[in-house]
Amino acid sequence: MTLKQALSRARGILAGNNIEDAPLEAELLLKYALKISRTQLYLDLDHELSPQQEQTFWRLVERRLSGEPTAYTTTHREFYGLDFYVDPRVLIPRPESELLVEVALGLAQNHPLSTIADIGTGCGAIAISLALELPKTRIYATDISAPALEVAILNCQKHGVIDRVHLLHGDMLDPLLEPVDLIIANLPYVKESEIAGVKFEPRLALDGGSDGTERVRQLCRQAGGKLSAGGSLLLEIGRGQRGAVTALLNTLFPNGGIEVVPDLSGIDRVISLSLTASKHKVAR
Numbered sequence: 001m002t003l004k005q006a007l008s009r010a011r012g013i014l015a016g017n018n019i020e021d022a023p024l025e026a027e028l029l030l031k032y033a034l035k036i037s038r039t040q041l042y043l044d045l046d047h048e049l050s051p052q053q054e055q056t057f058w059r060l061v062e063r064r065l066s067g068e069p070t071a072y073t074t075t076h077r078e079f080y081g082l083d084f085y086v087d088p089r090v091l092i093p094r095p096e097s098e099l100l101v102e103v104a105l106g107l108a109q110n111h112p113l114s115t116i117a118d119i120g121t122g123c124g125a126i127a128i129s130l131a132l133e134l135p136k137t138r139i140y141a142t143d144i145s146a147p148a149l150e151v152a153i154l155n156c157q158k159h160g161v162i163d164r165v166h167l168l169h170g171d172m173l174d175p176l177l178e179p180v181d182l183i184i185a186n187l188p189y190v191k192e193s194e195i196a197g198v199k200f201e202p203r204l205a206l207d208g209g210s211d212g213t214e215r216v217r218q219l220c221r222q223a224g225g226k227l228s229a230g231g232s233l234l235l236e237i238g239r240g241q242r243g244a245v246t247a248l249l250n251t252l253f254p255n256g257g258i259e260v261v262p263d264l265s266g267i268d269r270v271i272s273l274s275l276t277a278s279k280h281k282v283a284r
C-alpha cells in the first residue's frame with residue numbers, strides 16, 4: 001500500500017465514523033506513524049509502506065476510532081500557528097480560542113498592555129501566543145492544576161519564553177499579587193450534565209457547574225480587585241451563555257464597556273469588558 005492509498009483509506013474510515021476533519025487527522029496520524037514531515041509525506045505519496053509501518057499506522061487509526069484525540073496520540077497540537085506539546089494532563093487547545101488571542105492583540109494595539117494574566121492556562125497556549133506577540137508585556141499564567149502547569153513549563157521552554165511567562169499555581173486570581181491590565185481566561189464552561197461522556201480530557205478543565213457558567217461568574221466577581229484602572233477582562237464562553245455573563249458584568253461594572261465577539265461559526269464566543277480609567281467602580 002502506498003502513502004496515498006493509506007491516507008485515502010484512513011480518511012474514508014475516519015469520516016465514516018463521524019470524525020470531524022478526517023483528512024487532517026489521517027495526515028497527522030500518518031506523519032506520526034512514519035515520523036516524517038508534511039513535506040516528506042506529500043513529496044513521496046507513491047512510496048510503499050513496509051508491513052510494519054502499515055501495522056503501526058492502522059493501530060493509531062484504531063486508537064482514534066476508540067475516541068482518543070489525535071493530539072494526545074501525537075502529543076502535538078497547533079494553536080495560533082505554533083506547535084504545542086499536549087498530553088492528558090491538559091485540555092487540547094481549540095481553534096475557536098484563537099479568537100481570545102486576536103481580541104487581546106486588538107486591545108494591545110489601542111493601548112499598550114504592560115501586564116496580562118491568563119487564568120486557567122492549561123498547556124499555556126494563550127499565554128505563550130501572547131508572550132511571543134507582545135515581547136514587552138509581562139505575562140502571568142495561572143492554573144489550579146499542578147500537572148497542567150508542568151505541561152505549560154514544557155511549552156514555555158519549547159517557545160523560549162520561560163523567563164517571560166510567570167507560571168503560578170492556584171485557584172483563579174488568588175495567586176496574582178498585583179492588578180494587571182488584562183485578565184484573559186478560557187475557563188471550564190461545559191455544563192456538568194454534558195461532560196459525562198468525556199473520557200480522555202481532564203474534566204476539571206471542562207466542568208463549569210450546573211449551568212456551565214459557574215467558574216466564569218466566579219472570575220467576574222473577583223476581577224474588580226485584580227484589574228488596574230482602565231483594564232480589560234476577556235472571557236471565552238459557550239453557546240447560550242452570553243446573556244447570563246453580560247448581565248452579571250453589567251451589574252458588577254456599571255460603567256464598563258462590554259462587547260461580544262462571535263467565532264467563525266457565528267457563536268458568541270468572547271466577552272470583552274473594558275473599564276474606563278476614571279470612573280472605575282466595583283459593585284459588590
Ligand code: GLN
Pocket residue numbers: 094186187188189190205206207
Ligand atoms: N469549547 C470546549 C468544548 O466544547 C470547552 C472549553 C471550555 O470549557 N473552556 O469542548
